[in-house]
Amino acid sequence: MIPVKGFEGANVAVLGLGRSGLATARALHAGGAVPLCWDDNPAARATAEAEGFSCQDLMKSGAFDTVATLIVSPGIPHLYPTPNPVVRAALDAGVPVDNDIGLFFRSVATHDWNNFDIAPRIVAVTGSNGKSTTVALLQHILTQAGRRSQLAGNIGRGVLDIDPPGDGDVVVLELSSYQTELARSLTPDVAVFTNLSPDHLDRHAGMGGYFAAKRRLFAEGGPDRAVIGVDENEGAFLAGQLSEGVTDDRVIRVSASRKLAGPGWNVFVRKGFLSEYRKGRQAGSIDLRAIQGLPGVHNHQNACAAYAAARTLGLAPRQIETGLASYPGLPHRSxxxxxxxxxxxxxxxxxxxxxxxxxxxxxxxxxxxxxxxxxxxxxxxxxxxxxxxxxxxxxxxxxxxxxxxxxxxxxxxxxxxxxxxxxxxxxxxxxxxxxxxxxxxxxxxxxxxxxxxxxxxxxxxxxxxxx
Structure with missing residues (x-):
């Protein structure tokens, strides 16, 4: 568990008591805050109360008078198509609204990190399609290479439910647009943008709002490295915004549709072969065609993104190739x-x-x-x-x-x-x-x-x- 920092002795409202909501309540309590929980579902409230949490109707008059912040679960709308009434009540009361992702990034680093030989690294992956495969593939590559890692976020465990990362550990997060749009703190070491296609448009009031929600991970977070799929206009635009010039290797461009040229850092697939180019020279090549767990061009794009992220973490191409070759695939995805x-x-x-x-x-x-x-x-x-x-x-x-x-x-x-x-x-x-x-x-x-x-x-x- 990651104890939440910054709310010692304060009342923190938690709206939504599913997996992430309960994990948030536990982490707040572990950090010394007082969680005030609510869910419209009586069964969810009963589960929280069975763990000793106080449930209070957040729509009652004065409910936010003593509340420091409101933490909202991802499925609850906070702006479009219309804000949840509890969220609107918090905003009217001047109470900040955040989510578990924001709490995680403000709480994960501790003084213990000063004593580590290698500080933990956090990789956050967003995009429309391929997020789950990319994060699972990256974790598999890390595991095969002997690197300790944990998978969390929109897949696996809630972000506040993981173990505190140790010396040299990697935390791999899958983040949806629902999560990136609201989080008040977003500071990954490596951020990955897979692709963009129409989805959740009602929740973001159209494609512009949807892209803006994804973009926050890069614009707000300022990652050390950004891996960007550039096969759509939005990805190409984002890479251009983040880069200081053609040789800026803080941005790694990824494509599954064409060869990427230039002196920057590029990873792409052509005819089933993954290639890495850096400063105009080839640095790695992997044949993806026979890997049953990664069928199709879309999975080759996922492989490029995971490969690039692994390279930023110091893995060699042959280490990554070993992980790719043994990847079994995720349930319900090809x-x-x-x-x-x-x-x-x-x-x-x-x-x-x-x-x-x-x-x-x-x-x-x-x-x-x-x-x-x-x-x-x-x-x-x-x-x-x-x-x-x-x-x-x-x-x-x-x-x-x-x-x-x-x-x-x-x-x-x-x-x-x-x-x-x-x-x-x-x-x-x-x-x-x-x-x-x-x-x-x-x-x-x-x-x-x-x-x-x-x-x-x-x-x-x-x-x-x-x-």
Whole structure:
């Protein structure tokens, strides 16, 4: 646990008592603060009270009279589309609003660090797609190289729930736009921007607000090194803003679509080969084509980002290559779950938006595509012309018929996962790949994308007789 600093003896309100909210309450208590907790869900309040925390309705008159700050869980809107009423009440009372990420960065460093031979390093990764794979891949590379590391943030443990980092340790954080937008302190040693595509637009009032939320990690944080994916305009713009000139190697540009030239520090992939160039000379090269845990161009981009971050931490190219080669992949992200009778079955339930689904479809050929769910803002127009690898789509979700009508491939309305899997397996021929890449959120039928992916795995293994 990371005890929170700066609030000794003060009342700190905590709104939202899920994983991060409870971890925040514990860390505040460990640091000497008095957490005042609230959640609209009675069961969540009961869990907090069972741990000894006081729950107080933060909408009552005068609730913020003695409160030093309000800590908000990531899923609770603080500005768009409209602020949560508790957040608005805090703002009206002049009470600062922060989140667990802000508390982490203000609290993680201790006087003990002065006695370390090597100060701990914090790597923070943000972007639209590939964050989870990039952080998991980086941690795997570090582990294989014998470097102690912890994974936290939007994946794994809450940031305040990790162990205090020791001499030479690395903390790898996945940070969403919800987290970077609100955190009052953002000071990573290395910051990574993977890419940007439309997502969470209602929460950020459009693409400009969405990009601004991501940009805060770099503009507010002032990292020693910045790894920037430059395949979109926003990434290229961000790299340009951070760089002092063409030879400034504090910025490492990353691309999965083209060779990057110039005297700066560049990492890119062409035809499945990762290359690192520095000061105009090649410093490393890795063949990614045979790595099963990293299929497709989008995963090659993730490999570039993880490679670049690992290089900033002092790892040699051959150490990184060893880690890449043994990377098993993450559940629900281009995860091969079975191969039978010449047909491969891939679970990419994390493909919850159109862009991530397009990237999943580009990684395979002869695809039997299971898709559908709760459409996100922006619709499905971007899918048109991007489904050339798809033989047929099998559409799930409560609005499956409407979803299917927007696709430019043959589509069968299945509604449920069980029916979609049954139909796809029946139709599949040797050489085909059955891919779950929904291009939509899961909340119309499932609690989360993990549950949806688990349902796909269960349906496939049962139908194939593997369960």
């Amino acid at each position: 995860q091969t779950i079975a191969e039978q009778d010449g047909v491969r079955y891939v679970n990419d339930s994390k493909a919850t938006n159109v862009d991530s689904a397009i990237k999943a479809l580009s990684a395979f050929s002869n695809i039997r595509w299971i898709c559908g769910g709760l459409e996100k803002a922006g619709g499905l127009d971007a899918l048109r012309g991007q489904t050339g690898t798809v033989v047929k789509a099998y559409v799930i979700g409560r609005e499956a018929a409407g979803f299917a009508m927007q696709l430019d491939v043959e589509a069968e309305v299945c509604t449920t996962m069980a029916i979609a899997v049954e139909r796809a397996i029946t139709d599949a021929q040797p050489g085909d790949t059955v891919v779950l890449a929904p291009a939509a959120a899961s909340f119309d039928q499932y609690d989360n994308f993990e549950q949806r992916g688990d349902d796909f795995i269960a349906a496939v293994t049962t139908r194939l007789g593997l369960g």
